[in-house]
Each structure stands twice: as structure tokens, then as C-alpha cells.
Amino acid sequence: MSGTAAPLLSVRALTIAVPGPSGEEVSAVDGVSFDVDAGEIVALVGESGCGKTLTSLALVDLLPPPLRMVSGDVLFEGRDVHVLRAREKERLRGGGIGLVFQESASALDPVRTIGSELAAVIVRHRGLSRAVAEDEAERWLKRVALPDPARQMRAYPHQLSGGMRQRVLLALALAGGPRLLVADEPTAALDVTVQAQILELLLALRQELALAILLVTHDLAVVAEAAGRVLVMYAGEIVESAPVDELFSKPRHPYTRGLLASRPGLAPAGARRLAALEGSVPEPGKRPPGCAFEPRCKEAFGRCSAARPTLVPSGAGSEAACFLLDEPERGRIR
Amino acid sequence: MSLRVDAPLLSVRDLHKTFESRHGRVTVLRGVAFDLAAGSTLALVGESGSGKTTTARLILRLTAADRGSVQFDGTDWLALPRRELDRRRRELGVVFQDPATSLDPRLTIGEIVVEPLAIHAIGSRASRREKAADLVASVGLPASALVRHPSELSGGQRQRVAIARALATEPRLVVLDEPVSALDVSVRSQILNLLKGLQQDTPSRPAYLFIGHDLGVVRWIADRTAVMYMGRIVEEAATAALFFSPRHPYTEQLLASRPRDTPGPRAAPRFYFGEPPSPAAPPSGCPFHPRCASARPVCSQEVPALVADPAEDGRSVACHAPLGGD
Numbered sequence: 001m002s003g004t005a006a007p008l009l010s011v012r013a014l015t016i017a018v019p020g021p022s023g024e025e026v027s028a029v030d031g032v033s034f035d036v037d038a039g040e041i042v043a044l045v046g047e048s049g050c051g052k053t054l055t056s057l058a059l060v061d062l063l064p065p066p067l068r069m070v071s072g073d074v075l076f077e078g079r080d081v082h083v084l085r086a087r088e089k090e091r092l093r094g095g096g097i098g099l100v101f102q103e104s105a106s107a108l109d110p111v112r113t114i115g116s117e118l119a120a121v122i123v124r125h126r127g128l129s130r131a132v133a134e135d136e137a138e139r140w141l142k143r144v145a146l147p148d149p150a151r152q153m154r155a156y157p158h159q160l161s162g163g164m165r166q167r168v169l170l171a172l173a174l175a176g177g178p179r180l181l182v183a184d185e186p187t188a189a190l191d192v193t194v195q196a197q198i199l200e201l202l203l204a205l206r207q208e209l210a211l212a213i214l215l216v217t218h219d220l221a222v223v224a225e226a227a228g229r230v231l232v233m234y235a236g237e238i239v240e241s242a243p244v245d246e247l248f249s250k251p252r253h254p255y256t257r258g259l260l261a262s263r264p265g266l267a268p269a270g271a272r273r274l275a276a277l278e279g280s281v282p283e284p285g286k287r288p289p290g291c292a293f294e295p296r297c298k299e300a301f302g303r304c305s306a307a308r309p310t311l312v313p314s315g316a317g318s319e320a321a322c323f324l325l326d327e328p329e330r331g332r333i334r
Numbered sequence: 335m336s337l338r339v340d341a342p343l344l345s346v347r348d349l350h351k352t353f354e355s356r357h358g359r360v361t362v363l364r365g366v367a368f369d370l371a372a373g374s375t376l377a378l379v380g381e382s383g384s385g386k387t388t389t390a391r392l393i394l395r396l397t398a399a400d401r402g403s404v405q406f407d408g409t410d411w412l413a414l415p416r417r418e419l420d421r422r423r424r425e426l427g428v429v430f431q432d433p434a435t436s437l438d439p440r441l442t443i444g445e446i447v448v449e450p451l452a453i454h455a456i457g458s459r460a461s462r463r464e465k466a467a468d469l470v471a472s473v474g475l476p477a478s479a480l481v482r483h484p485s486e487l488s489g490g491q492r493q494r495v496a497i498a499r500a501l502a503t504e505p506r507l508v509v510l511d512e513p514v515s516a517l518d519v520s521v522r523s524q525i526l527n528l529l530k531g532l533q534q535d536t537p538s539r540p541a542y543l544f545i546g547h548d549l550g551v552v553r554w555i556a557d558r559t560a561v562m563y564m565g566r567i568v569e570e571a572a573t574a575a576l577f578f579s580p581r582h583p584y585t586e587q588l589l590a591s592r593p594r595d596t597p598g599p600r601a602a603p604r605f606y607f608g609e610p611p612s613p614a615a616p617p618s619g620c621p622f623h624p625r626c627a628s629a630r631p632v633c634s635q636e637v638p639a640l641v642a643d644p645a646e647d648g649r650s651v652a653c654h655a656p657l658g659g660d
Contacts, residue, residue, distance in 0.1 A: 047521075048489075193610075195591070196591040221593025224593070224595065227597075248597050265550030265595045272530065273530070277524075280488050
């Protein structure tokens with residue numbers, strides 16, 4: 001993190017409730033805190049159901065009811081996002097914080113041309129006239145390396161390929177001039193060659209625009225390629241936070257170690273078995289009382305089922321929520 | 335052709351398929367050919383639109399081929415009359431990407447896994463019940479799952495059910511169409527281990543036709559890999575050899591685009607030019623030539639045939655200027 005300047009985004013003790021199986025509210029995100037500095041790429045990783053997408057939606061107050069943020073603070077550039085008036089929130093979304101999600105056919109308005117949708121965003125956030133905004137829109141299409149931008153301005157979403165639509169979504173997210181881009185699985189639905197191109201584009205734009213990025217993904221390869229710092233979520237909590245090199249070389253939490261070990265690309269050719277984490281993520285409301293990972297953890301001991309570990313510093317800019325950190329002789333933590 | 339002892343279990347030749355759509359005719363397969371040995375795994379890889387899934391659907395006879403042949407276990411599979419086919423469908427298992435939509439939500443898991451046996455009237459009701467319990471155990475699910483419905487299971491558990499169902503009739507071939515793509519990383523390795531273990535431990539030793547786009551997964555599970563591009567196979571080889579020294583520039587490009595496993599800059603320089611062309615308007619000659627760094631004039635004029643690589647046994651390449659050649 002850079003010096004004494006306040007972070008661009010600061011999330012404190014964020015707790016999000018969802019309806020449980022018998023109607024009562026249960027927490028799906030539980031006491032999550034983290035910062036994102038200007039120009040930094042932070043990855044939020046975890047499996048489905050761990051709360052990463054809910055966390056990213058709460059940043060811009062877009063949780064769909066009955067899901068709701070029950071406690072915590074989200075400060076963007078020092079201002080509490082959840083007390084903003086409706087118009088200020090509108091300005092925040094796209095203007096301060098840009099959002100881009102997994103490419104899907106429904107992400108763009110099917111009856112509007114690419115140019116018209118993009119120009120509308122520019123008019124809304126930058127107060128430019130329609131004609132100037134149209135020029136600006138075409139410049140954005142060029143910037144996201146969409147082939148033949150002048151022609152694509154008049155195209156409808158269904159006329160573009162998945163990779164081209166994702167470039168348009170990126171232009172839409174960035175055209176309002178945000179300082180933070182929240183990118184939720186931005187490459188998940190794309191072919192591997194296109195995936196690599198989109199990721200490269202994202203990194204180039206971040207450089208060019210001095211943009212901070214919160215990269216929400218389940219894909220550790222995307223993390224390895226793009227992130228500076230990584231937050232690992234499990235069952236609604238952050239269980240490890242570390243610089244990317246540290247996380248991949250010296251993972252502190254057994255869950256992180258399990259995730260890293262299950263990458264099939266790492267298995268020696270001809271290996272009979274892949275390292276696998278047995279079991280699955282507990283559903284909200286069915287979280288065990290101690291450490292949420294305890295039932296799947298091969299290194300668990302007495303304390304783990306009795307109490308919940310909290311994040312503690314573990315050197316080299318890392319933090320982890322694991323009792324093994326107190327008792328290094330037990331674990332495999334180096 | 336006489337049937338030799340080592341004749342492949344599945345032999346696909348010259349498959350062609352054109353679909354009519356409101357945007358016109360789209361040719362999806364342009365002469366696909368490959369062999370799959372009994373008890374082994376062949377992966378089909380390539381970008382979306384390359385024809386992987388259509389190839390699988392033709393083999394499963396969910397879609398009719400325009401041309402070509404499929405020899406399966408000594409039978410001219412595409413020529414089987416419908417009634418004969420219905421009787422023999424159980425020799426082929428299939429697992430799709432999304433277990434949420436491929437399992438009947440109204441049935442219990444116990445009913446789902448032996449449904450293929452019930453359809454073919456194999457065994458008594460009691461013996462099927464016993465078989466269901468064995469199948470559910472073989473895919474690592476608790477016996478309590480037998481009375482549950484698909485909606486009560488997680489994605490990984492549902493995929494275990496789909497695998498159990500595919501293996502119920504003890505098929506000699508199972509088509510796996512992106513079987514782990516919708517699953518989380520920790521569940522993914524559980525399912526991949528299960529698939530490999532079942533192939534080795536099931537008495538029928540099923541062969542797998544594995545359709546995937548995750549090259550890390552393919553490298554681990556497949557004995558041989560065939561790379562598809564715009565309706566053709568452009569390279570086919572033993573998986574280790576293909577990954578170690580690709581000879582088709584497209585294979586090399588796919589491998590270079592592979593996401594990294596550890597942080598840091600990529601080892602190989604990037605050199606791709608845009609996205610795959612539309613199958614409705616394929617480029618002339620080799621369809622890969624507009625994206626190829628080593629294209630020569632001939633490449634835009636003539637389609638290269640898939641031929642055995644003179645430099646290496648067991649590898650075929652369709653390229654006018656293969657890498658590592660000269």
C-alpha cells in the first residue's frame with residue numbers, strides 16, 4: 001500500500017444477509033474488511049457461494065432485495081457509499097466506480113446500437129453534448145481495440161462476437177471516467193485466446209488510465225496474471241490477504257494451499273490423481289461454529305472447531321485467519 | 335477392411351455437417367477424422383465454433399451427419415436403423431457440461447442413475463435398486479443421496495450423478511462434453527480424479543471422448559489430443575508430445591494463450607491476430623491463415639490436408655508450413 005494517503009476504497013466489517021432455507025436471514029458475507037489503493041489491482045478470489053460477487057455488488061449498493069447489507073461501511077474516496085442520495089449513487093456507478101461483469105448476451109441492451117448505448121453513458125457522466133459524446137464513444141471503441149469502430153458504432157449487440165461484446169462492456173464501464181473498476185469474472189465466458197487478449201487489454205488500460213481494479217474471479221490463473229494483491233474468500237469471510245507472489249509461493253491458509261494445489265496444470269504429466277480439496281463450501285446458515293474450513297481441513301486440530309480464527313499479520317505483507325499461525329510446529333507453514 | 339485385434343473402438347471419417355439458419359448456411363464440420371482406442375481418452379480441443387460439440391452430437395446421433403462415417407465397436411454406427419440404434423444406445427454414455435439442466439428434476443437420484451437400465455428393461459426392479467446403490471457409491475456419494483432430488487445437491491454432486499448415470503449400462507465409450515467447465519476449482523479436481531479412477535477401475539474400461547477448452551485439464555486427462563479449428567482437425571498427437579512441441583501454428587497459439595499457473599510475465603511472446611473468423615464466411619485456403627504468423631502464399635489458396643507427420647510417428651498435422659520443420 002502506498003504511504004499515508006487514504007485508500008481509494010475502504011471496506012469495513014461488511015456483513016450481508018440473505019434469506020436462509022427456512023426464511024430467516026443468514027449471513028452470506030460476514031465481517032469483510034479490505035482496502036484498494038489508487039492504481040492497484042486487487043483480486044478477490046473464491047469458489048461460487050463464497051460471497052465475492054455479493055461483496056462487489058455491495059460496493060455500489062446494488063444488492064438485489066431481499067439481499068441486504070446489515071452492517072459495515074463502504075468508503076469510496078472517503079465518502080460513505082450507502083448514505084449517498086440516489087442521484088449521487090447514480091453518479092458513483094460508472095462515474096467513480098465502473099462495473100464490468102461476465103460477458104453474456106443480456107449484458108447489453110439488445111435493441112440499441114453500441115454507439116448509442118456508449119454515448120448515453122458519456123452524456124450522463126461527463127455532461128458532454130450528444131454529438132461530442134458520439135465522437136468520444138467511437139474513440140473508446142478504438143481504445144478497447146474493437147476492429148472497425150466506426151462501423152461497430154451502428155452495430156447491435158447480437159452482431160458482435162462474445163469477445164467483441166466484452167470489449168464494448170469494458171468501454172461502457174470506463175467511459176464515465178471511473179477511478180476504480182470492479183471486474184467480476186470479466187473473462188469467464190470467453191475462449192482462451194480471447195481471454196488472454198481481454199486480460200492484456202485490461203492491464204494496458206489500467207496503466208494508461210491509472211485505474212484501480214478489483215478483480216473478482218474464481219480463476220487462479222487470472223489472478224496470477226493480473227493481480228498485485230489477493231484476497232481469498234471462504235464461506236463469506238476473507239481467510240487470507242497477501243501480495244500475489246507471496247500468496248503463490250508461501251500460501252498461509254490451508255484453503256489457499258488446497259486451491260493452489262488443485263490447479264490441473266501443475267499436475268505432473270501421467271500423475272494418477274490431482275490434488276483435490278474434498279468436500280464443498282458450506283452454504284450460508286450452515287457454517288460450522290469454529291473455523292468455516294475446519295470440516296475440509298487436513299491440518300485441523302482441537303481449537304479449530306471451537307473458535308473462529310481472525311486475520312492476523314503473518315509477515316511479508318500477508319495476513320491469514322488460521323490457528324496454525326499461532327502454532328507453527330503443527331502446520332506446514334514455513 | 336478386416337477387423338484387426340487392435341482396431342480402434344471408435345473410428346470417425348470425413349464427417350461433414352452444414353446447418354441452415356436464418357442468416358444462411360453455416361458449415362460447421364468439414365471432414366473430421368480421428369480414431370479412439372479402447373480404454374483410452376482422446377480430447378477434442380479448440381475455440382467455440384470449431385465444431386467440437388457438433389462432432390460429439392453426430393457420434394451420439396443426436397444430429398444427423400451430411401456425410402462421413404463412424405465405426406463404433408465394429409459397427410457402421412451412422413447406418414444403424416433407428417430401432418437398432420435405440421437398442422444399442424446404451425453402449426454409449428454421455429455427460430454434459432451443466433448437470434443442472436441434464437438431470438430430470440422430478441426424479442430421485444436413485445431413479446436417475448438407473449433410468450437407462452429401466453428404459454432398456456435391463457434387470458428386475460430389485461436388481462436395479464441394488465445397482466443404483468452401487469453406482470451412487472462408486473461416484474463417491476452417500477447412500478442418503480438415493481432418495482434426494484437433483485435440486486437438493488450441489489453442482490459437483492449433480493455431476494457425480496450424471497457420471498453414475500452415464501456408466502450405468504457399462505458403456506465402452508463415454509462422451510464427456512465439458513464435464514468440469516461449470517464447476518469450481520476444488521470440485522473440478524474431485525470430478526477429474528473420479529473420471530480417471532472410474533476409467534481404470536470399472537471392468538468395462540470405458541474409453542472417453544473428452545471435449546474441453548481448459549488445456550491444463552486436457553493435458554492431465556487425455557492420452558491423445560486433437561485440435562480443431564473451423565470444422566477440421568488441424569493437429570492430432572499424443573498429448574505429451576503435442577504440448578511439448580506443437581507443430582501446427584494454431585496449436586502453438588492455443589498453448590501460448592493458456593493462462594499462467596504462477597505469477598510473473600509469460601514465457602512465450604503473444605502473437606495472435608484477433609478472433610476466429612465467422613464459420614459462415616470462412617477464409618480461403620487454410621482457414622487459419624489470416625491469424626497465422628508463418629502463413630505463406632499457398633496458405634490462402636489451398637486447404638492443407640491432415641497427413642501423418644513424416645518427422646514423428648503417431649502425429650498428424652494439417653499445415654503447409656508446420657513448425658519445427660524445414
